[in-house]
Amino acid sequence: MKAIRIHEFGGPEVMQLEEVPKPLPAADEILLKVYATSVNPADYIIRQGGNDLLRPLLKLPMGLGLDASGIVEAIGADVKDFKPGNKVYGVPNFPGDGGYAEYLAAKATQFAPMPHNITFNEAGALPSCALIAWNAIVDLGHVQPGQRVLIHGAAGGVGNLAVQFAKAKGAYVIGTASAHNFDFLKELGADEVIDYNTQHFEELLHDIDLVFNASPVRDQSVRMKSAEVLKDGGIFVCSQLDSPFPAALLQVLAAKNAIGTMVGGGSISYTSSLHGTTALIEEGKVKAVVSKVYPLAEVAAAHRESEKKHVRGKLVLEVAKEN
Ligand SMILES: NC(=O)c1ccc[n+]([C@@H]2O[C@H](COP(=O)([O-])OP(=O)(O)OC[C@H]3O[C@@H](n4cnc5c(N)ncnc54)[C@H](OP(=O)(O)O)[C@@H]3O)[C@@H](O)[C@H]2O)c1
Structure with a gap:
């Protein structure tokens, strides 16, 4: 599978689209086929080497991407809340092998069911x-x-x-x-x-x-x-x-x-925050704001735009096309 990885900290050019092994889910994890992710300040801060809080947690080489939306492909033996085929969104593995990848394995507790009335690109803009x-x-x-x-x-x-x-x-x-x-x-x-x-x-x-x-x-x-x-x-x-x-x-x-x-x-509760967000979106009281969609391969351009600090809503990285 393809994933964005960094082998050194630095500018947008250090992000490489590479062929890497597809992960296997542990007992408490899901395997997610990722459809979308988005760009957050933490993504470019990590790419640059982190801040005082993040630096001790970063280990090269590493993947990126706070957000992910997609379809559950497989579940670990202990996972009860999801089954293959479920559409979910969440904040997997932060800081590390997140949504800038075609597949990821992460704890089931880091996900919630996606609102049924939005696209994967909209859902990828939301979680973090x-x-x-x-x-x-x-x-x-x-x-x-x-x-x-x-x-x-x-x-x-x-x-x-x-x-x-x-x-x-x-x-x-x-x-x-x-x-x-x-x-x-x-x-x-x-x-x-x-x-x-x-x-x-x-x-x-x-x-x-x-x-x-x-x-x-x-x-x-x-x-x-x-x-x-x-x-x-x-x-x-x-x-x-x-x-x-x-x-x-x-x-x-x-x-x-x-x-x-x-x-x-x-200290953040994924369950109450993401379930609460899903409910408000399904009630039509909240919407996802996506100002631009980039293919995953154009992640460097998306980071350059985000670093200007004037994005309206979110910049989304499309990992797979929705049918
Ligand atoms: N995203 C996350 O998951 C996450 C998680 C934890 C913490 N945070 C923190 O939350 C903060 C916001 O993150 P974000 O993702 O929302 O960032 P963002 O989307 O990159 O923020 C862009 C917005 O910042 C506004 N802005 C720029 N300069 C400003 C200023 N001097 N005063 C007021 N607004 C200004 C811009 O508004 P105009 O274009 O209208 O000027 C633009 O709409 C960051 O400090 C980030 O580290 C984010």
């Missing part, structure tokens, strides 16, 4: 961003109807799902984005959009219940201002696990009796 956005909005943010929620990076892979999840939970949703994404975000359900290039959200907002920082840009001043616009007892959730909160930010949060927390890492 859905895990982060669900965890931020539902599990950590506890968003309730009528609450005011601010989402930084609202047009991105994580951000657009956070907007849709918060809206589905009945919140008043404010997003930050560049002006060309205003109409897009309003269509997704955002009640207000702020252009972070020309406007200062901290001058426009106050008494926010939840701020979710889903921007790919690490900026301590945005974090500090986010804490300042929270109401007393509010919640600040940040997606930038690799960049710990400084003491000054913790002081502002403490003075407001506010909670500051990172989203991501090992």
Whole structure:
């Protein structure tokens, strides 16, 4: 089978499409025929050698790809939740031999049934961003109807799902984005959009219940201002696990009796996040946003585009054509 592998860390050119052995599923694993995957910041960060959190976990040569959608081809002896032929999506083997491959073997617990009303390409755009956005909005943010929620990076892979999840939970949703994404975000359900290039959200907002920082840009001043616009007892959730909160930010949060927390890492529940996402998609309350589809062989071009940090929704890598 064919898979993208890296033998050294570096630029997009280190990703090679190679012939590698088809994996065999262990007792608690499924063998997945992959139809689609997508590009996430973690993919190019790993390709470059990782950050402080990821570096110790990376071992060359290695595969890539946080996301995968496809059809279960075989199951291990202990797998009860899936059978061959099931359409599933998930976040397999992170960080390692993920969705940038024609087949992968990974723990069954890393998958959920795919929504029945979307394509493999749409499903391949969702899993890792859905895990982060669900965890931020539902599990950590506890968003309730009528609450005011601010989402930084609202047009991105994580951000657009956070907007849709918060809206589905009945919140008043404010997003930050560049002006060309205003109409897009309003269509997704955002009640207000702020252009972070020309406007200062901290001058426009106050008494926010939840701020979710889903921007790919690490900026301590945005974090500090986010804490300042929270109401007393509010919640600040940040997606930038690799960049710990400084003491000054913790002081502002403490003075407001506010909670500051990172989203991501090992604490995420695949089951509740992916099952919750599937339900909202099947109810027509959430959709997958795919801005461009590349064949797997053009992964380098997709990474170059993602690294500009202005993708709307997701860039999908099509691994196999849907019948
Ligand atoms: N994807 C995952 O699975 C995952 C998992 C864990 C953590 N995270 C973290 O979550 C963050 C977001 O990931 P992502 O996949 O959503 O990234 P992404 O899709 O690459 O984000 C692109 C978006 O970022 C926006 N953006 C760029 N600069 C900005 C700025 N200065 N302020 C506000 N928004 C800005 C852009 O909006 P405009 O074009 O409108 O300017 C664009 O829509 C990253 O820090 C990532 O490390 C992601």
